[in-house]
Amino acid sequence: MTGMLVRYEALVATGELRSDPEQAAAAERLDRLQRAFYKAAKSTGLIGKLMGKRPEPPRGVYMWGGVGRGKSMLMDLFHQTLDIPEKRRVHFHAFMMEVHALLRDERKKESGDPIPPVAATIARNVRCLAFDEMVVNNSADAMIMSRLFTHLIVEEGVTVVTTSNREPSQLYKDGLNREHFLPFIDLIEEQLDVLTLNGPTDYRLQRLGGMATWHTPLGEEATEQAREAFYRLTDYPPEDAEHVPSAEVDVGGGRMLHVPKSLKGVGVFSFKRLCSEARGAPDYLAIARAYHTVILVGIPQMGPDRRNEAARFVTLIDALYENKVKLIAAADAAPEELYQAGTGRFEFERTVSRLNEMQSTDYLALGHGEA
Numbered sequence: 514m515t516g517m518l519v520r521y522e523a524l525v526a527t528g529e530l531r532s533d534p535e536q537a538a539a540a541e542r543l544d545r546l547q548r549a550f551y552k553a554a555k556s557t558g559l560i561g562k563l564m565g566k567r568p569e570p571p572r573g574v575y576m577w578g579g580v581g582r583g584k585s586m587l588m589d590l591f592h593q594t595l596d597i598p599e600k601r602r603v604h605f606h607a608f609m610m611e612v613h614a615l616l617r618d619e620r621k622k623e624s625g626d627p628i629p630p631v632a633a634t635i636a637r638n639v640r641c642l643a644f645d646e647m648v649v650n651n652s653a654d655a656m657i658m659s660r661l662f663t664h665l666i667v668e669e670g671v672t673v674v675t676t677s678n679r680e681p682s683q684l685y686k687d688g689l690n691r692e693h694f695l696p697f698i699d700l701i702e703e704q705l706d707v708l709t710l711n712g713p714t715d716y717r718l719q720r721l722g723g724m725a726t727w728h729t730p731l732g733e734e735a736t737e738q739a740r741e742a743f744y745r746l747t748d749y750p751p752e753d754a755e756h757v758p759s760a761e762v763d764v765g766g767g768r769m770l771h772v773p774k775s776l777k778g779v780g781v782f783s784f785k786r787l788c789s790e791a792r793g794a795p796d797y798l799a800i801a802r803a804y805h806t807v808i809l810v811g812i813p814q815m816g817p818d819r820r821n822e823a824a825r826f827v828t829l830i831d832a833l834y835e836n837k838v839k840l841i842a843a844a845d846a847a848p849e850e851l852y853q854a855g856t857g858r859f860e861f862e863r864t865v866s867r868l869n870e871m872q873s874t875d876y877l878a879l880g881h882g883e884a
Contacts, residue, residue: 517594518544521587535710536583539576542708543591546571546674550597550641570640573666573673575647575701577680578710579881584676585645585777587710591674592643599640604777605647605675606760606803609654611635612661628657632664636671644675646778649685649694650802651763659696666704673705678778678805678881681707726841726872727848731811735843739781739808742841746806747776762803764796778881780804784811788825797832805881807833812844817855824857827864834867837879842868 515523521540524530549571556569576584592602603611615634619627635642642665649655665671677684681701685694701707724742728735744751760775774781780800787797787809800807815823833840844851848868852861870876 515594516544517547517591520590520594530583530586533583535578535708536587539574539587539708539710540590542574542706543587543674546574546672547591547595550595550672554597570666570670570672573675573705574708575673575675575677575681575705576708576710577677579678579879582710584710588643588645588674588676595641597640599638600643601639601641602643602645604758605644606775607758608644610761612657613653616657628660629664629668632661632669636665636669639671641672641674644673647675647677647684648679648803649688650799651765652689653763655685655688655694655697656690658694659700662697662700666700675705680709726839726877727868728841728843729846731813731843731845736810739810739841739843743774743776743779743781743808746779749776762799764792764799766795768796770796770800774808775804778803778805779808780806781808781810784809784813784822784826787829788822792825794828794832797829798836800829801832801836801838804838806839806841808841810843812842812851814845814850815852815855819852820856823852823855823861826852827857827861830864830867830871834871837876837881839877840868840871 518540521530521537521544525532525537530536553569553571576587578584588602592600612631612635615631616627619630624630649658662673666673679686681698684698685691688694724738724745726742728738740751740754743749743757749757757774758776760772760780761769762772762780764770770786772780772782780803782800787800812826813819815826830840832838848865851865852858
């Protein structure tokens with residue numbers, strides 16, 4: 514199988530990727546990791562394998578940087594070219610849902626601490642565990658991650674490779690009971706090499722190919738444009754549209770929000786679900802932390818009879834704007850014409866200004882959560 518670095522350099526040579534020093538350094542580091550896996554497997558030998566002895570695990574990698582800097586692309590190349598059977602690639606959100614399900618099953622046995630057996634189950638036949646988009650936005654995950662990953666990495670010998678939009682020290686920033694999460698940050702810095710990818714080119718933005726982000730009026734054409742943006746941003750094949758993954762976002766208070774389409778940090782929502790139902794700032798903040806891009810469809814023109822929906826829309830846009838979330842919208846009118854009369858009309862002017870700024874190249878080039 515062709516190695517990681519050879520494949521990356523071939524893509525640069527053919528013009529499919531632009532030359533990027535930080536990407537090249539990350540590709541070289543991931544290529545060394547692949548060779549470390551092969552060397553470890555060879556050193557264990559046949560007798561060691563028969564005895565169930567695990568090879569010494571190579572040191573993992575944590576790649577972080579703004580949206581569209583090539584992290585997921587590098588992870589894809591790494592996983593595709595890693596020539597070992599004991600590998601797994603999974604979106605971090607899906608992985609943590611799986612962990613909580615395993616913990617619930619283990620607790621039913623009432624056999625003591627559930628973390629070690631759950632870690633052992635996850636580590637079975639896995640030497641490399643690769644995550645895309647590590648993000649921590651709820652206390653349930655934060656409370657168990659230090660102990661879980663200590664068992665996975667230190668006790669079970671699993672090598673972790675992950676991407677994130679945040680540097681380790683900023684994970685779960687301002688989160689509830691964050692002091693219990695801090696040992697996980699220490700673990701990352703002790704056990705993984707931290708690589709930064711914050712080059713000047715936003716490759717995800719390039720994928721939009723100059724497409725507008727605000728599509729109006731509502732109708733099949735606007736819907737199709739939003740759909741096309743989703744496929745470009747996620748590299749998901751349009752012919753497999755019926756199988757796009759969904760997700761559940763923890764919005765606090767024991768409540769979960771269903772996201773009908775959720776992939777690689779891109780979430781698709783309807784205006785009706787987000788602004789016609791009783792929701793508040795915590796719901797929108799959870800969305801803004803979980804997704805670097807939100808596709809919002811079905812935004813209507815609003816009048817005095819929809820003042821509540823307009824107020825929720827203002828709160829939603831505030832949360833997305835403050836966290837530098839990209840917004841792709843299918844709406845019935847331009848921002849200036851969305852809410853022309855009703856309670857809160859004056860305050861809505863700020864939302865109009867933000868919606869227009871969110872369509873600018875400067876805003877779209879910002880990383881998720883970037884100040």
